[in-house]
Amino acid sequence: MSYDVAIVGAGPAGMSAAIRLREFGASVVVIDEQPSPGGQIFRGIERNASSPVFPALGKDYQKGQALAAAFRVSGAEYLPSTQVWQIEDGWNLYLTAEGKAQRIAARAVLLANGAQERPVPFAGWTLPGVMTVGAAQILLKSGGMLPEGKVWIAGAGPLPLLYATQLLNLGGRIAGFLDTSTPPRLSALRRLPGAWRDFGGLLKGLRWLRGIKRSGIIVRGFSDLRAEGNEHLEHLTWEMEGKRHRVEADVLLVHEGVVPRIHETLALGCAHHWNDEQGYLAAKVDRWGESSRKSLFVAGDASGIGGWLAATISGEIAALGIAGRLGISSETDRLRKRAHLDRRRKRALALRPFLDAMYPPPRNRLPDDVIACRCEEVTAGAIRAAARNSPADPSAVKAATRCGMGPCQGRQCGYTVQALLAEVHGLPVSEVRFFHIRPPLKPVTLGEIASLEKADRAT
Amino acid sequence: MSADVLIIGGGLHGLSAALQAARRGAAVQLVERHFLGRHASGATAAGVRTLGRDGAELPLSLEAARDWHDMEGLVGDDCGFVACGQLQVAEDELSLTKIEMRIKRLQAMGHFHEQMVGPDEIRSLLPGISAHCLGGAWVSSDGSADPHRTIRAFRDAAIRAGVDIIEECLVTALTRSATGWRAETSRGVFEAEIVVNAAGAWADHVSHLAGDPLQHEIRTSMMVVTERSASRIKPVVGSFGKKLSLKQTSQGTFLIGGGSQGKLAADRQSATVDVVALAASMQAAVRVFPELEGVRIVRTWVGMEAMTSDHRPVIGFSQQVEGLIHVFGFSGHGFQLVPSVGRVVADLICQGHTNHDLDAFCVSRVSIERVAA
Ligand SMILES: Cc1cc2nc3c(=O)[nH]c(=O)nc-3n(C[C@H](O)[C@@H](O)[C@H](O)COP(=O)(O)OP(=O)(O)OC[C@H]3O[C@@H](n4cnc5c(N)ncnc54)[C@H](O)[C@@H]3O)c2cc1C
Numbered sequence: 001m002s003y004d005v006a007i008v009g010a011g012p013a014g015m016s017a018a019i020r021l022r023e024f025g026a027s028v029v030v031i032d033e034q035p036s037p038g039g040q041i042f043r044g045i046e047r048n049a050s051s052p053v054f055p056a057l058g059k060d061y062q063k064g065q066a067l068a069a070a071f072r073v074s075g076a077e078y079l080p081s082t083q084v085w086q087i088e089d090g091w092n093l094y095l096t097a098e099g100k101a102q103r104i105a106a107r108a109v110l111l112a113n114g115a116q117e118r119p120v121p122f123a124g125w126t127l128p129g130v131m132t133v134g135a136a137q138i139l140l141k142s143g144g145m146l147p148e149g150k151v152w153i154a155g156a157g158p159l160p161l162l163y164a165t166q167l168l169n170l171g172g173r174i175a176g177f178l179d180t181s182t183p184p185r186l187s188a189l190r191r192l193p194g195a196w197r198d199f200g201g202l203l204k205g206l207r208w209l210r211g212i213k214r215s216g217i218i219v220r221g222f223s224d225l226r227a228e229g230n231e232h233l234e235h236l237t238w239e240m241e242g243k244r245h246r247v248e249a250d251v252l253l254v255h256e257g258v259v260p261r262i263h264e265t266l267a268l269g270c271a272h273h274w275n276d277e278q279g280y281l282a283a284k285v286d287r288w289g290e291s292s293r294k295s296l297f298v299a300g301d302a303s304g305i306g307g308w309l310a311a312t313i314s315g316e317i318a319a320l321g322i323a324g325r326l327g328i329s330s331e332t333d334r335l336r337k338r339a340h341l342d343r344r345r346k347r348a349l350a351l352r353p354f355l356d357a358m359y360p361p362p363r364n365r366l367p368d369d370v371i372a373c374r375c376e377e378v379t380a381g382a383i384r385a386a387a388r389n390s391p392a393d394p395s396a397v398k399a400a401t402r403c404g405m406g407p408c409q410g411r412q413c414g415y416t417v418q419a420l421l422a423e424v425h426g427l428p429v430s431e432v433r434f435f436h437i438r439p440p441l442k443p444v445t446l447g448e449i450a451s452l453e454k455a456d457r458a459t
Numbered sequence: 460m461s462a463d464v465l466i467i468g469g470g471l472h473g474l475s476a477a478l479q480a481a482r483r484g485a486a487v488q489l490v491e492r493h494f495l496g497r498h499a500s501g502a503t504a505a506g507v508r509t510l511g512r513d514g515a516e517l518p519l520s521l522e523a524a525r526d527w528h529d530m531e532g533l534v535g536d537d538c539g540f541v542a543c544g545q546l547q548v549a550e551d552e553l554s555l556t557k558i559e560m561r562i563k564r565l566q567a568m569g570h571f572h573e574q575m576v577g578p579d580e581i582r583s584l585l586p587g588i589s590a591h592c593l594g595g596a597w598v599s600s601d602g603s604a605d606p607h608r609t610i611r612a613f614r615d616a617a618i619r620a621g622v623d624i625i626e627e628c629l630v631t632a633l634t635r636s637a638t639g640w641r642a643e644t645s646r647g648v649f650e651a652e653i654v655v656n657a658a659g660a661w662a663d664h665v666s667h668l669a670g671d672p673l674q675h676e677i678r679t680s681m682m683v684v685t686e687r688s689a690s691r692i693k694p695v696v697g698s699f700g701k702k703l704s705l706k707q708t709s710q711g712t713f714l715i716g717g718g719s720q721g722k723l724a725a726d727r728q729s730a731t732v733d734v735v736a737l738a739a740s741m742q743a744a745v746r747v748f749p750e751l752e753g754v755r756i757v758r759t760w761v762g763m764e765a766m767t768s769d770h771r772p773v774i775g776f777s778q779q780v781e782g783l784i785h786v787f788g789f790s791g792h793g794f795q796l797v798p799s800v801g802r803v804v805a806d807l808i809c810q811g812h813t814n815h816d817l818d819a820f821c822v823s824r825v826s827i828e829r830v831a832a
Pocket residue numbers: 008009010011012013014031032033034038039040041042060082083084085112113114115116117134135137159162258299300301302306307308309311441442
């Protein structure tokens with residue numbers, strides 16, 4: 001099959017881009033591994049609309065209903081429950097669904113593949129009972145499931161607050177919230193004037209916090225959090241004011257912000273830039289969302305964390321960019337102005353500098369005994385030892401320790417390895433490369449690859 | 460900085476030559492442009508195989524086989540070598556006949572390491588093997604090693620023997636003086652009496668720098684590694700005439716290759732995976748082991764290595780310039796040869812000659828003048 005545009009991701013960015021591109025009459029395919037449209041924020045939106053969970057998920061979530069409905073009738077071909085596991089120049093996309101692999105071709109590709117939670121290793125993070133807030137929220141959105149027992153949340157950023165509120169709305173309980181954010185620093189406050197343009201956003205944050213205070217304890221200013229237990233999480237301990245504190249816990253939900261998904265753009269050799277404040281890499285894009293590679297566009301949180309509303313608008317902008325690139329429209333500048341896309345995006349991003357300054361990634365030194373690579377169970381100490389014996393290149397550490405060789409392909413340990421190499425070699429993190437990313441982007445079976453047509457000719 | 464010998468290339472062949480030469484008293488400087496084992500030696504399947512070796516390579520291969528059984532003695536670590544055997548199966552009658560003929564030829568030459576095995580034997584070696592496999596060749600003392608552990612072991616042994624290793628050091632110019640070589644690198648100037656070109660896929664480039672222009676192709680063999688799975692396959696398995704080589708590692712992952720080629724970038728500096736070509740190896744894998752169909756692939760990669768037209772390496776002195784030794788072009792099967800070839804290169808460095816017959820590996824095969832003529 002061959003299309004004008006292939007879009008990876010049916011979240012806010014991918015859906016709005018698809019809708020816009022269909023208005024130009026382009027042939028569009030949208031691929032997403034989820035069974036229904038919505039992306040991270042609007043996960044399960046169609047099914048949840050008629051469920052008791054719906055009101056509890058909040059106003060923002062409900063806004064996804066109209067977008068998903070418009071996407072459904074846009075005429076874009078939609079391939080749900082389908083994974084993109086390789087993208088080749090030209091462009092060819094390799095997909096699998098229901099155990100079968102196939103290849104599709106497109107003149108342009110839009111990566112609207114969103115964000116992932118920032119992995120933050122600490123003592124005990126691999127213990128059953130410890131999971132991320134995002135994973136818990138997925139359970140909530142896809143089946144109304146709530147964690148049971150003594151539930152603790154540790155972390156910082158808007159998502160833990162939002163999730164806690166959603167949980168409380170549904171009658172769940174929280175034993176306590178370990179707030180890892182540093183007290184608002186001057187740098188954060190200095191950005192407030194910009195943020196005030198988004199009153200709504202700020203008020204939301206305050207409302208969320210009040211709800212949590214009513215339900216449990218809030219702990220601030222602690223260090224060295226440890227999750228402990230034999231087979232399963234049993235208690236948490238932390239250091240505060242020179243004393244070790246200890247509480248019982250059945251579930252610990254952690255979260256330290258989200259970072260763009262970069263495996264796709266790294267694998268394709270796109271230029272990236274380092275966001276020092278938030279400590280992540282993102283593909284460099286021009287004002288239309290086009291990456292350093294012609295006809296390869298990136299929109300939404302995949303090109304830098306901006307939240308769902310900014311994602312929707314950047315999806316529209318990328319759609320115009322693609323229409324221009326493919327010669328489908330010559331009016332893209334005018335259309336961009338007419339829809340006030342830049343002004344709307346600026347507004348949607350107003351709170352972002354404040355949030356970014358308020359919630360920097362944790363930068364404390366990782367103890368040697370903490371596991372950095374979950375897949376291969378490699379500790380920070382082992383990575384430091386390998387780093388001392390090799391140039392500041394993550395591939396060398398990978399070869400020496402197996403770190404990053406597992407099924408997550410370094411999605412869990414990539415930034416940790418980078419930071420440890422920088423620490424050992426006394427370099428700024430931005431000067432250390434990320435892992436080389438090799439296909440497949442998603443695990444695919446031998447049988448699925450074997451099923452690709454034309455393979456016989458190559459034997 | 461000055462040394463007796465400057466070895467260009469920190470793959471296993473550079474390291475092995477460095478180790479052996481240093482043990483015989485030479486002052487050895489080794490430079491590697493990236494990090495040790497960044498290319499073929501780190502990308503390799505690390506099969507330790509005498510099975511199916513080209514006749515000209517066999518003496519070096521059989522000598523190396525003895526080394527592999529005592530790597531502790533050679534480098535102080537077993538390099539993860541396991542003598543799990545190598546099996547080459549025949550999927551059709553013609554392949555079976557060709558294997559039989561090869562084994563007869565070997566026996567006529569007095570070599571008995573390869574044995575013919577029938578359908579029952581292959582099924583007892585490999586319970587999961589597909590019923591259509593008819594038999595094959597078996598070498599019980601072959602096996603496989605852990606490439607990264609091998610690199611570390613050779614590096615550590617070389618350092619103990621006094622080799623000076625510098626990584627992230629790219630050689631950019633080589634000039635000959637009355638007494639030897641002057642090498643300009645990204646990390647300064649080095650002087651040495653002898654230069655060894657062990658630059659793998661970039662040996663042609665180094666040969667040009669040294670004024671002895673050679674040419675070779677670049678092989679871009681792809682590898683696949685899967686998730687972990689219950690242990691079921693012990694030997695390394697290949698299929699005669701097919702692009703398949705498969706083993707299960709000590710971690711439980713399957714490592715699958717067999718020579719399907721990736722895409723070489725136009726500047727010959729890198730290569731990328733070609734999924735459609737890879738599908739050929741995956742088809743062969745599930746054809747021979749149907750139960751692997753549902754196993755998930757975790758990672759793929761491409762390893763780059765110099766390849767000659769007769770698939771034999773180049774080992775020996777330059778015939779154009781003095782004090783230059785070439786060792787490259789292993790064409791996809793040089794891992795097993797590392798211990799013995801290192802000794803041969805050290806012979807050349809320290810004595811100026813070797814007792815091994817290197818005719819089949821001579822440099823003139825790849826010299827540009829000869830190819831042009
Ligand atoms: C776990 C998690 C939970 C979040 N929850 C919220 C929330 O409740 N509220 C909020 O405001 N923000 C939330 N966010 C932030 C989120 O990033 C939003 O800002 C928003 O969803 C971004 O929209 P997007 O279109 O850029 O990407 P997303 O909405 O993330 O959509 C990307 C889509 O791409 C698909 N995809 C990615 N790679 C592939 C592939 N290789 N093959 C097939 N499909 C692929 C994914 O399945 C996903 O559906 C969450 C983020 C994360 C990581």
